[in-house]
Amino acid sequence: MTLRAVKPPHETRTRILDAAEDLFMQHGFEATSMRMLTAKAGVNLAAVNYHFGSKDALIEAVFRRRLDPMNAERLAELDRLETEANGKPLPPEAIIRAFIRTSLKMVGDTRSGGRTFVRLLGRTYTEPSKPIRALIGQLYCQTIERFKAAFTRALPQLPREELFWRMHFMFGTLSYTLAATDTVQMIAGTKPEDRHDARALEERLVGFLCAGLHAPRAENTSVKKAA
Amino acid sequence: MTLRAVKPPHETRTRILDAAEDLFMQHGFEATSMRMLTAKAGVNLAAVNYHFGSKDALIEAVFRRRLDPMNAERLAELDRLETEANGKPLPPEAIIRAFIRTSLKMVGDTRSGGRTFVRLLGRTYTEPSKPIRALIGQLYCQTIERFKAAFTRALPQLPREELFWRMHFMFGTLSYTLAATDTVQMIAGTKPEDRHDARALEERLVGFLCAGLHAPRAENTSVKKAA
DNA sequence: GTCTATAGACGGATAGAC
DNA sequence: GTCTATCCGTCTATAGAC
DSSP states (O other): OOOOSSOOTTOHHHHHHHHHHHHHHHHOSTTOOHHHHHHHHTSOTTHHHHHHSSHHHHHHHHHHHHHHHHHHHHHHHHHHHHHHHTTSOOOHHHHHHHHHHHHHHHHTOOSSSHHHHHHHHHHHTTOSOHHHHHHHHHHHHHHHHHHHHHHHHHOTTSOHHHHHHHHHHHHHHHHHHHHOSHHHHHHHOOOHHHHHOHHHHHHHHHHHHHHHHTOOOOSSSSOSSOO | OOOOSSOOTTOHHHHHHHHHHHHHHHHOSTTOOHHHHHHHHTSOTTHHHHHHSSHHHHHHHHHHHHHHHHHHHHHHHHHHHHHHHTTSOOOHHHHHHHHHHHHHHHHTOOSSSHHHHHHHHHHHTTOSOHHHHHHHHHHHHHHHHHHHHHHHHHOTTSOHHHHHHHHHHHHHHHHHHHHOSHHHHHHHOOOHHHHHOHHHHHHHHHHHHHHHHTOOOOSSSSOSSOO
16 A cells, blocks of 8 residues: 555655554554565665664654654744733633644644554553653653743643643643544544544634633642541 | 462462553553563463463453453442432533542552553553454443433533533543653653542542533634634 | 473564675 | 565464473
């Protein structure tokens, strides 16, 4: 599949990255062998090691190719909003949208594999492999810090600890929504085209996340009775 | 580790299940070999095949051992609440608590491995392997249907489609919260003991989820301008 | 029920011709 | 930069002694 009649020269790296993205998403990292991968890409078995050095290095390249631009876009959007706001804190909803829109735009991108990647990404947040989680953490930490700062200024009355938990919940909702495939159908029996409608999904998500972020605080968070 | 001086007879199965739970959580299914597993359990390499038949059958046994009682407890709690309510719809918050409390109780159970299992479970919702996702879906579908029905009666004014999406978001938040380990620290820098405090976590989660479930509906969910 | 030994397939990586 | 051939390790599963 996705085999071309004549392989475009100098695009071997790209072909490998595309095949890897797809197979990693379908089967996971461990279960995807170099033989599967190079066969799908239509390149030689030795090509991965020649171009990337190792399977692990290939995994890193797969994530960097998409994540670096995605995070750059998110940060640029946040900068733009803050410049516009002229020093005033941003509305939380705008911050949420700045973060999730980049992911959701890719959900609709079935052509160049963005949709595939974003599903892969969603599930990789909870990868068992420590090095892979570490890689993801490293690729994200700058962006997370900027959004943490933006939320902190937007919601100064919310205790920082509670805010961080709510950010955690929001990432969870997003990543699960991106990753889940069967479960959506299991719960919702939703028409497939609905899942691909980035615009509708954004409104559903923003509604849910904004409400969660603004949830009233319980008086006694940790203890219900007793001192 | 977890080696006993004298192996209790007839507990080989249990020892294997415990070791499997732990290693599957740490490394994933593919990356956990029978050799690792039997070494950790302190049993012979051939014991897994003798007692369970195959690695896949062992995976299924690991989930069944915990999930079947967990779901039974959830359904019993829902039954209890509905009997008490005497035909009236339940408050959504009570339904949410009935579902998540079973998971959260196990977060605090570091002794008998409940905490380990629940982390494994959280990440397995987005497993790449199709058979494993299918297994999880099968083990859950009854319970999901019952909770769907309870929510539908509790929120008759909410369009079913929107309700299903919000249930999906809620499962995502829960499963991610159970699964995530590093990310929590990355975002929150939270003290570890906080994560283990099931009571505090329940209040945080319930606040977030209830608010999300009750989010106001946007007038135009799918289209913002134009017809 | 438990063990050793091994079959038989497949994994990532590389050497060296072209 | 691409290919074939191959090394060598690990995998699951099983046969057969105890």
